[in-house]
Amino acid sequence: MTNLSKKTAIIGIGLIGASFARALREEGAASSIVGYDRSADVMARAVACGAVDSAAASLEAAIKGADLVVISTPVGAMAGVLAEIAEKGDDGALVIDVGSVKGAVVEAASKLNPRVHIVPCHPVAGTEQSGPEAGFAALFRHRWSILTPLARDDADYLAAVKRAADIWRAVGAEVEIMDHHHHDLALAITSHLPHLIAFTLVGAADDLESVAEAEIVKYSAGGFRDFTRIAASDPIMWRDVFLNNRQAMLEVLGRFTEELALLQRAIRWGDAETLERIFARGRTLRRAIVAAGQEKDVPNFGRDEKA
8 A cells, every 4th residue: 555644643533533543554554643632541542552653742743744634523623623733734734524514614624724735524434432442444444435625626635635535545435525515414314313313212211201211221122222322422523513514404304304294194093005105115225225335234233343
């Protein structure tokens, strides 16, 4: 593998940042990987578990001399981090992020000095685990990384977009380029809404006074277990996702509410035909996801994310 970075700075060393660092190292794509996190404990753990080569004392120290900067903080912190990198980063450095909301990142990046090249990205990959110890190199393999470039067409920036795509391919991802508005709407339905439903369902079960918590745990069927897996995701990250993608979320929530009302009516009136039609759509979509290689058609009673 061709070395794609002399010094990579990982800002925010959680699951995604640590996985990206491990993937770069495994592919021989980076000479040096330095991490920075606001938490000294996280930085110490990231070095101890081998996720990064070393930890920097400050953001400025981390990005000094870095030709690749990866921002893997919660979305709500990205505007401030981007502003500091644009001010103190090396000229021509490639800056990518991994947030699942792109509109807010594009808006913030578009206001900054263009001497660093900010290419907003979203690797559609992850687990419910968090922290540097949870990272693993195979996280991005056969997954999609979506790039939503800024509205710049100068040669240097176009070269930076190509470099960003090359880096994602180097860690095993497929690459797609799309408009940030379209990205945020698409991910609202495929990722953000399922998480919102999971949080809501687990909360409803917790509030159901007529069923004891011990019974919920003891009799959890596969569907509920999968919802609790999703609901175990980082609450700060998802708080920022919903706050920064509210317009798209409200749109898809409106559509979901309509579908829920349709199901409610069908159950109330014993409309077997409508129920069967709705459930058949789910089976068809599931088969399409398996056929696309985004899931395995095997029983899953304890998901192995690293397989």
